[in-house]
Structures are given as C-alpha cells and as structure tokens.
Amino acid sequence: xxxxxxxxxxPHFLPGEVEVLAALxxxxxCRIHIRKPQCDETELRQFLKRxxxxxxxxxxxxxxxxxxxAETGCGGFHSALPARPxxxxxxxxxxxxxxxxxDDPAYSDADYVFLSPIFDSISKRGYQAAFSPDTxxxxxxxxxPFDIVALGGISAGNIGEVRQWGFDGAALLGSLWSHYxxxxxxxxxxxxxxxxxxxxxxxx
Numbered sequence: 001x002x003x004x005x006x007x008x009x010x011p012h013f014l015p016g017e018v019e020v021l022a023a024l025x026x027x028x029x030c031r032i033h034i035r036k037p038q039c040d041e042t043e044l045r046q047f048l049k050r051x052x053x054x055x056x057x058x059x060x061x062x063x064x065x066x067x068x069x070a071e072t073g074c075g076g077f078h079s080a081l082p083a084r085p086x087x088x089x090x091x092x093x094x095x096x097x098x099x100x101x102x103d104d105p106a107y108s109d110a111d112y113v114f115l116s117p118i119f120d121s122i123s124k125r126g127y128q129a130a131f132s133p134d135t136x137x138x139x140x141x142x143x144x145p146f147d148i149v150a151l152g153g154i155s156a157g158n159i160g161e162v163r164q165w166g167f168d169g170a171a172l173l174g175s176l177w178s179h180y181x182x183x184x185x186x187x188x189x190x191x192x193x194x195x196x197x198x199x200x201x202x203x204x
Contacts, residue, residue: 002169016183112147119153122174140166
C-alpha cells in the first residue's frame, strides 16, 4: 500500500523539471516514475544524473531503459513483458489495461502494476475510462501477488473514490503537469500534490 500518490513525469522535458521533482521527493518522500518516451538515452542520462545528485535514486523508477536504470541507481524499473530489471533489488512495475491480466501469472513477477485508464485521461485526449466502479470493486477484493495502482484521470476530485474501491495506490500525471509552466510554479505544484495526497490519506 502506498501512503502517498505516485507521480509520472510528462513525456517531454519541462523547464525546471529537475528542481520540481527534487522538491516533491524531499517534501513528500514519494515515488516518481521517469517516463520520457520522446527523449534519447543521452539526454535521459544527463537528466537522471542531475536529478540523482539532488535526491535518493531509490525514489525513482525509470521506464524503458533497464541498463540506464541500473547505471544511475534508480530504485525501480517499469516495463511491459518480458523485460526485467538488471538489479534484483529494484522494484518492478508493469502496465495493465485489461482486468484479465490481473490473474495472468506472467505478471506475477511485478511488485506493483498500473491499471488504466480508470477515469478519462487528462493528458491523452480520447483515452476514456475502461472499467465500471462495480467491476473494479469486485476485482480488487481478490488477492493478487502485487499492489494495484490506479492510473488515468486521477485528481483531487476522484482519488478518494479510488482509495475506497480498494486500490493500493494511485498515480498522477495530467492533474499535476497541466498546471505547470516552469520553476515559478514549483510552490503551486507542491500545494496541489499535498491537496491530492491529503484526500488519499483521509479515505483510508
């Protein structure tokens, strides 16, 4: 069970991004998923070196690049099957988009999974909620070998429902970065994250 929401980065680099991610890590001890599909490995290595000079790399999960995750000391690796982390101590997370996958033994190696989309996506237009609340509640009552994290359209207005339905965690993307324009917005993002986290914690 995650005590605060996870954070997924925007797919491209943002101005002052290292600083805002470091501030979030220090203030809330949260896990941040570094997902930069539009960036090459050299750019990503430089970004991670800057970030890990300011925060504990164990708070970071890197998407796609297992060797780079190991090289830069990231505490987690996220990938679809069959990729695995190169370091046994790293947390492994997987993306799931169908409820049947929750019972697929191929995913049992994961420490946690993202199930999406739970609500209409904020960051991806046309990416709509895929599950009914009743279906989610029923599935989440079953035991699984991993934690299940809700992804897709999560905000202060609905994260309480997510917790009540039985999810072990929730991940934020569009609800944070749609309000961010640069370093001058760091305090705004910290307040917004705190607001969403408080709702999550109040619905235990």
